[in-house]
Amino acid sequence: xxxxxxxxxxxxxxxxxxxxxxxxxxxxxxxxxxxxxxxxxxxxxxxxxxxxxxxxxxxxxxxxxxxxxxxxxxxxxxxxxxxxxxxxxxxxxxxxxxxxxxxxxxxxxxxxxxxxxxxxxxxxxxxxxxxxxxxxxxxxxxxxxxxxxxxxxxxxxxxxxxxxxxxxxxxxxxxxxxxxxxxxxxxxxxxxxxxxxxxxxxxxxxxxxxxxxxxxxxxxxxxxxxxxxxxxxxxxxxxxxxxxxxxxxxxxxxxxxxxxxxxxxxxxxxxxxxxxxxxxxxxxxxxxxxxxxxxxxxxxxxxxxxxxxxxxxxxxxxxxxxxxxxxxxxxxxxxxxxxxxxxxxxx
Numbered sequence: 001x002x003x004x005x006x007x008x009x010x011x012x013x014x015x016x017x018x019x020x021x022x023x024x025x026x027x028x029x030x031x032x033x034x035x036x037x038x039x040x041x042x043x044x045x046x047x048x049x050x051x052x053x054x055x056x057x058x059x060x061x062x063x064x065x066x067x068x069x070x071x072x073x074x075x076x077x078x079x080x081x082x083x084x085x086x087x088x089x090x091x092x093x094x095x096x097x098x099x100x101x102x103x104x105x106x107x108x109x110x111x112x113x114x115x116x117x118x119x120x121x122x123x124x125x126x127x128x129x130x131x132x133x134x135x136x137x138x139x140x141x142x143x144x145x146x147x148x149x150x151x152x153x154x155x156x157x158x159x160x161x162x163x164x165x166x167x168x169x170x171x172x173x174x175x176x177x178x179x180x181x182x183x184x185x186x187x188x189x190x191x192x193x194x195x196x197x198x199x200x201x202x203x204x205x206x207x208x209x210x211x212x213x214x215x216x217x218x219x220x221x222x223x224x225x226x227x228x229x230x231x232x233x234x235x236x237x238x239x240x241x242x243x244x245x246x247x248x249x250x251x252x253x254x255x256x257x258x259x260x261x262x263x264x265x266x267x268x269x270x271x272x273x274x275x276x277x278x279x280x281x282x283x284x285x286x287x288x289x290x291x292x293x294x295x296x297x298x299x300x301x302x303x304x305x306x307x308x309x310x311x312x313x314x315x316x317x318x319x320x321x322x323x324x325x326x327x328x329x330x331x332x333x334x335x336x337x338x339x340x341x342x343x344x345x346x347x
Contacts, residue, residue, distance in 0.1 A: 005308070022065075063322050074316040097142070100164045103200050118160075139171055144184060175204070178214075178215060194220065212271035215271055224268040230261060
């Protein structure tokens with residue numbers, strides 16, 4: 001198994017210049033044609049200059065484009081992983097259970113409860129060193145969004161795709177989310193695991209406290225972060241990105257969603273963890289991270305590439321050959337070129 005990557009992937013943005021070069025070249029051809037038309041018939045002018053080829057400049061331009069493309073790819077330095085080793089790390093396992101029910105769209109936290117929660121998870125990932133993280137999302141049902149991993153870049157990528165439309169069944173199945181998070185850790189009972197439940201806690205439907213107690217039996221600590229305010233806020237609805245109104249119940253009354261702080265405090269207590277209430281200035285990550293750092297870290301091994309071989313030489317070599325080829329192609333018409341007539345040139 002080999003891993004292919006670019007050492008400087010940002011250099012690949014240089015390939016965006018190719019369409020610009022094509023447009024400039026097309027404009028130059030149009031300007032040249034217009035200028036020749038001012039002298040007279042193009043057909044007559046071609047007869048006066050029989051050795052001038054109109055196809056070769058195009059061929060030279062195409063060769064230059066390819067040379068430029070290979071040069072850019074070479075600068076990005078393609079690499080192939082050539083050596084894989086098991087790297088020993090120390091850390092804890094964390095599964096974040098994130099509420100995706102519609103109530104998380106309420107805007108008593110800026111910009112919304114859900115976006116505030118996602119930003120908090122992103123900041124938590126930035127603080128991790130050697131720890132593993134997974135993500136479970138839930139509303140009426142619970143799903144594993146990201147299996148436990150040390151790939152923090154992948155974790156952030158998965159996090160960016162999370163939205164309330166991912167789970168069609170509405171509700172707040174916190175118990176199911178904790179149960180799924182427990183399964184995500186595997187069967188080993190080690191005191192280096194933590195579940196972080198991020199929710200407004202409203203309308204929870206199952207026995208979350210029993211699942212938190214079950215987690216404790218397996219050596220797992222359950223922390224809770226409350227998103228929202230006890231006063232509550234309406235749930236906005238959007239149409240094509242524009243605010244269309246607020247959710248109403250069957251009687252036409254605007255629904256106000258409130259933070260169920262008491263339930264989340266009980267849940268944290270049952271899970272031997274702490275409860276933190278988020279607000280617009282902070283989510284309490286420092287307090288939570290302090291608790292995580294107190295946990296006993298375990299050693300584990302993960303397979304990863306530790307040595308890479310550069311492949312930029314191949315692309316620079318091809319680019320150089322193309323440039324040499326372009327240099328030796330004359331813009332004058334040759335006899336054999338006229339016979340081949342690839343581009344349908346008239347003599």
